[in-house]
Amino acid sequence: MTENLNVIVATDCGSTTTKAILIEKKGDEYRQTFRGEAPTTVEAPFEDVTRGVLNAFAELEELSGRKILDGEKIITPAQGNTGVDIYISTSSAGGGLQMMVAGVVKTMSAQSAQKAALGAGAIVMDVIASNDKRLPHEKIERIRDLRPDMILLSGGTDGGTVSHVVELAEFIGAANPRPRLGMTFQLPVIYAGNNDAQDRVSDVLNDKTALRITDNLRPLLERENLGPARQEIQNLFLEHVMAHAPGYKKLMSWTGVPIMPTPSAVGEMMQAIARKANINVVGVDIGGATTDVFSVFDGVFNRTVSANFGMSYSISNVIAEAGIDNITKWLPFEIEEADIRNRIKNKMIRPTTIPQLLEDLILEHAIAREALRLSFVQHKALAVGLKGVQKLKDMSESFDRVAEEETLIKMNNLDLIVGSGGVLSHAPRRSQAMMMMIDAFQPQGVTMIAVDSIFMMPHLGVLSTINEKAATEVFEKDCLIYLGPCISLTNSGKYGSQCLNCVITYSDGKKLEESLLFGDIKVFELGEGEKAEIEVTPARQFDLGEGKGQKITKEVTGGVVGLVIDARGRPLDLDGSKGKEPRGEVLSKWNTAFNAYPT
Amino acid sequence: MTHAYTPGLRLADKLQIRKDRNLPLPGDVIVKKGDTVKSGDIVAMTNLPGKVHAVNVINRLAILPTDLRKNMLKKEGDSVVKDEPIAETSPFIKMFKSICLSPITGIIESISDITGQVLLREPPKPVQITAYVDGKVVETIENEGVVIETNATFIQGIFGIGGETTGELQIVVNSPDDIVKPEDIKEVHRGKIIAGGSIIYSDAIKKALDTGVKGIVVGGIRDKEINELLGYDLGVAITGSEDINITIIITEGFGQIGMAQRTFDMLKLREGAVASINGATQIRAGVVRPEIIIPYNDEDTSGKSDESGSADGKSAGISIGDQIRIIRNPNFGMLGTVKSLPSELQTIETEAMARVLEVKFPDGQTSIVPRANIEAIEK
Numbered sequence: 001m002t003e004n005l006n007v008i009v010a011t012d013c014g015s016t017t018t019k020a021i022l023i024e025k026k027g028d029e030y031r032q033t034f035r036g037e038a039p040t041t042v043e044a045p046f047e048d049v050t051r052g053v054l055n056a057f058a059e060l061e062e063l064s065g066r067k068i069l070d071g072e073k074i075i076t077p078a079q080g081n082t083g084v085d086i087y088i089s090t091s092s093a094g095g096g097l098q099m100m101v102a103g104v105v106k107t108m109s110a111q112s113a114q115k116a117a118l119g120a121g122a123i124v125m126d127v128i129a130s131n132d133k134r135l136p137h138e139k140i141e142r143i144r145d146l147r148p149d150m151i152l153l154s155g156g157t158d159g160g161t162v163s164h165v166v167e168l169a170e171f172i173g174a175a176n177p178r179p180r181l182g183m184t185f186q187l188p189v190i191y192a193g194n195n196d197a198q199d200r201v202s203d204v205l206n207d208k209t210a211l212r213i214t215d216n217l218r219p220l221l222e223r224e225n226l227g228p229a230r231q232e233i234q235n236l237f238l239e240h241v242m243a244h245a246p247g248y249k250k251l252m253s254w255t256g257v258p259i260m261p262t263p264s265a266v267g268e269m270m271q272a273i274a275r276k277a278n279i280n281v282v283g284v285d286i287g288g289a290t291t292d293v294f295s296v297f298d299g300v301f302n303r304t305v306s307a308n309f310g311m312s313y314s315i316s317n318v319i320a321e322a323g324i325d326n327i328t329k330w331l332p333f334e335i336e337e338a339d340i341r342n343r344i345k346n347k348m349i350r351p352t353t354i355p356q357l358l359e360d361l362i363l364e365h366a367i368a369r370e371a372l373r374l375s376f377v378q379h380k381a382l383a384v385g386l387k388g389v390q391k392l393k394d395m396s397e398s399f400d401r402v403a404e405e406e407t408l409i410k411m412n413n414l415d416l417i418v419g420s421g422g423v424l425s426h427a428p429r430r431s432q433a434m435m436m437m438i439d440a441f442q443p444q445g446v447t448m449i450a451v452d453s454i455f456m457m458p459h460l461g462v463l464s465t466i467n468e469k470a471a472t473e474v475f476e477k478d479c480l481i482y483l484g485p486c487i488s489l490t491n492s493g494k495y496g497s498q499c500l501n502c503v504i505t506y507s508d509g510k511k512l513e514e515s516l517l518f519g520d521i522k523v524f525e526l527g528e529g530e531k532a533e534i535e536v537t538p539a540r541q542f543d544l545g546e547g548k549g550q551k552i553t554k555e556v557t558g559g560v561v562g563l564v565i566d567a568r569g570r571p572l573d574l575d576g577s578k579g580k581e582p583r584g585e586v587l588s589k590w591n592t593a594f595n596a597y598p599t
Numbered sequence: 600m601t602h603a604y605t606p607g608l609r610l611a612d613k614l615q616i617r618k619d620r621n622l623p624l625p626g627d628v629i630v631k632k633g634d635t636v637k638s639g640d641i642v643a644m645t646n647l648p649g650k651v652h653a654v655n656v657i658n659r660l661a662i663l664p665t666d667l668r669k670n671m672l673k674k675e676g677d678s679v680v681k682d683e684p685i686a687e688t689s690p691f692i693k694m695f696k697s698i699c700l701s702p703i704t705g706i707i708e709s710i711s712d713i714t715g716q717v718l719l720r721e722p723p724k725p726v727q728i729t730a731y732v733d734g735k736v737v738e739t740i741e742n743e744g745v746v747i748e749t750n751a752t753f754i755q756g757i758f759g760i761g762g763e764t765t766g767e768l769q770i771v772v773n774s775p776d777d778i779v780k781p782e783d784i785k786e787v788h789r790g791k792i793i794a795g796g797s798i799i800y801s802d803a804i805k806k807a808l809d810t811g812v813k814g815i816v817v818g819g820i821r822d823k824e825i826n827e828l829l830g831y832d833l834g835v836a837i838t839g840s841e842d843i844n845i846t847i848i849i850t851e852g853f854g855q856i857g858m859a860q861r862t863f864d865m866l867k868l869r870e871g872a873v874a875s876i877n878g879a880t881q882i883r884a885g886v887v888r889p890e891i892i893i894p895y896n897d898e899d900t901s902g903k904s905d906e907s908g909s910a911d912g913k914s915a916g917i918s919i920g921d922q923i924r925i926i927r928n929p930n931f932g933m934l935g936t937v938k939s940l941p942s943e944l945q946t947i948e949t950e951a952m953a954r955v956l957e958v959k960f961p962d963g964q965t966s967i968v969p970r971a972n973i974e975a976i977e978k
Binding site for chain 2: 136137140141162163164166167170171173174175176200308313314316317319320321338341342343344345346347348349350351352353354355356357358360361426428429598
């Protein structure tokens with residue numbers, strides 16, 4: 001059934017709006033054709049998610065001329081200009097899926113459990129571990145206070161420690177936690193730890209919680225097995241969390257495949273893209289309350305969610321975490337700290353307002369840079385190799401030694417960065433989005449930068465699980481907007497010193513030669529889909545990823561902004577020009593290079 | 600979007616309000632349907648389970664988990680007092696005896712043969728729920744709580760800190776644009792809720808705290824004052840549980856912003872009445888705004904609402920001639936009337952395309968403002 005799809009309607013029920021898109025097969029290829037949007041109706045006075053879905057469908061019908069509904073019933077299959085072949089949906093309404101995870105060793109089983117929960121689309125409220133330095137009563141209080149939607153308990157390799165994981169189960173039992181939704185229901189707990197401890201954990205938790213037992217997510221120190229735990233999380237998400245959310249029972253009966261948590265669907269999409277082009281990808285979705293970061297490096301998928309970094313509800317928290325100096329450093333104009341603080345707090349309490357003054361827009365873009373940067377730092381810290389590998393000892397010995405953090409995110413091997421979310425997708429000029437992403441992620445070597453045009457990654461993610469061809473075609477043709485390649489240094493140097501020479505040979509034979517000093521950033525014309533041969537030769541002490549002084553020659557494809565050569569060094573130091581050029585002037589120069597803001 | 604979303608706050612001279620007063624855990628409801636209650640009256644009570652403490656007895660006594668039970672002096676369910684022995688070893692030579700003492704007064708909740716852990720629980724903590732508002736009990740939910748109904752003046756604030764409190768309402772300034780100064784707060788304001796003005800600074804907040812004022816309702820406040828009061832930078836607008844001995848509600852926003860005339864007039868009219876206020880704010884889906892409820896004592900007052908503004912999340916259709924307030928720079932806080940509502944998207948200073956409206960200010964000047972940046976305040 002899923003192979004012969006000609007007309008697909010997909011929705012994403014977000015906290016604020018329900019977004020519907022129509023995907024149609026035109027000739028041999030799938031294209032996204034129409035889009036409708038309506039407020040989500042999970043909250044009072046409607047308290048029925050399907051109202052918002054029907055409203056979004058009504059807008060789609062109006063725009064496309066296709067009759068989708070017969071009363072409140074979706075017409076299937078498609079015939080001519082009537083009906084659709086399948087309806088699919090994702091959901092993050094009602095605060096998404098909020099979980100707590102527990103494991104024995106913080107950097108081993110607890111971290112694997114965290115990855116499993118994040119990968120399944122959850123927000124992880126807290127990670128409890130036997131060695132997290134909190135006293136037992138503090139852990140119990142924390143479990144009781146948080147009221148998650150579910151808890152994932154892991155710990156011990158198969159045949160390994162029993163007592164530690166049972167101890168954690170005892171803490172959960174003593175806390176007797178209540179679920180966030182539905183006071184009278186038992187809290188779902190998934191046990192995915194040492195299989196030798198299953199009976200003991202069951203004795204402790206069976207009467208107090210809705211316990212599910214699944215395969216150990218860390219059966220060996222050297223191996224993670226996150227699939228079964230993720231699957232169980234998604235099953236429970238549908239059975240417990242969604243089933244208690246208003247209107248979802250009806251919605252679930254409409255969809256052709258199970259409803260997915262929105263971030264989980266975006267993760268599916270990222271993996272599909274990385275798989276298809278055999279590339280390393282980093283994706284980010286910066287919302288009002290949270291920022292999700294996804295990565296696929298050498299086929300390994302990771303997702304993190306920074307629950308309190310966002311551009312409206314959580315905007316004030318970005319300042320609290322980053323510090324006001326890290327915000328003002330991006331502003332090319334003077335502004336009093338108190339003024340910034342009041343403006344940001346006003347945005348926080350009235351999150352639906354939009355910047356009207358250019359100054360306010362630049363301020364929001366400064367905050368976005370820091371929100372993205374901090375979220376990426378958190379992502380890099382979690383996207384690490386397995387700890388404890390190749391150490392032939394038992395878990396209890398492992399308590400004493402924690403292997404050095406080694407992130408899987410190698411910036412020099414990153415091929416594509418995809419940005420999504422209002423501040424990036426709806427930036428008045430595309431060059432603003434490109435600057436924000438380059439400044440926040442600081443790519444090295446040659447990296448393509450792109451944005452999601454109208455936030456349809458969740459829809460395509462769930463589609464990719466049933467028809468990957470349709471999902472990737474629409475993603476490439478209608479969803480992604482390539483902003484252009486960015487060629488960056490991997491190291492640092494002295495501000496103003498001779499840094500690199502570049503030769504760009506366009507497809508029509510035209511040649512362009514340019515020299516850049518350290519601290520410069522330049523944008524060269526190279527339109528969407530246009531190809532050019534570039535030859536960049538760094539000075540002796542500078543490195544473009546191939547070694548110091550080593551030239552790179554490559555064919556690159558352009559984007560709507562152009563080809564960017566970034567000679568500002570890594571890590572990017574905004575004080576590098578100190579004593580030579582005021583920071584405000586340097587920022588203005590960079591903005592001018594991108595033609596980022598009106599003058 | 601096809602749907603114009605115009606955030607607004609509720610404001611009503613007279614409104615029938617129902618407040619759910621629920622226990623955190625099942626317990627006893629101690630009033631009955633039809634009872635008339637005062638704000639401070641207790642309507643329901645329960646016991647919260649005590650804190651749990653874990654003691655790893657096998658480590659303390661240096662024994663094996665399998666030997667735990669035979670070394671325990673207490674069993675599950677037994678009461679213990681602080682420093683009472685709960686387990687001890689019986690070695691051949693008495694001087695090698697190890698004793699494990701109870702860290703708390705409470706009961707033994709569980710003894711684990713696997714982990715060697717003994718969990719002890721403190722005695723339950725009683726919790727009482729008050730009526731919060733003067734009114735009538737219109738519904739009781741067995742073991743869970745009650746619903747209180749009252750006819751009251753109802754004003755939603757935009758942001759607050761501090762939880763529920765009640766007190767007599769006193770206006771301390773002459774106009775909604777005045778600054779609330781330390782000298783405006785006097786000894787007579789002890790135990791009361793003071794209101795009015797465009798801003799309050801640290802010195803006046805300190806005076807209010809020293810005087811024993813229970814609550815402050817004001818147009819605006821600086822972020823700085825909130826930081827000083829809380830002792831930390833507020834990251835996310837989820838408030839209400841701060842332990843600061845005062846509840847503060849702002850009606851307009853951060854910075855100096857005159858209180859809306861109608862809000863000021865309403866508060867002035869009800870001066871001397873007992874107000875119930877709650878600073879709890881939660882700006883997420885299912886938004887919670889701070890509230891000021893001033894019940895009427897006359898029970899016959901019909902609950903006809905004379906309400907303006909709109910509940911958050913609902914659409915308030917804006918028409919030409921409507922009074923609006925601008926809620927973002929430039930002209931933040933200014934009032935005006937809608938002069939025109941162009942249907943096409945327009946390019947604003949940031950170059951973004953936005954739905955806009957033309958606003959006319961009292962001095963006759965006009966300005967184009969994104970519709971997202973206004974709120975309807977009164978009709």
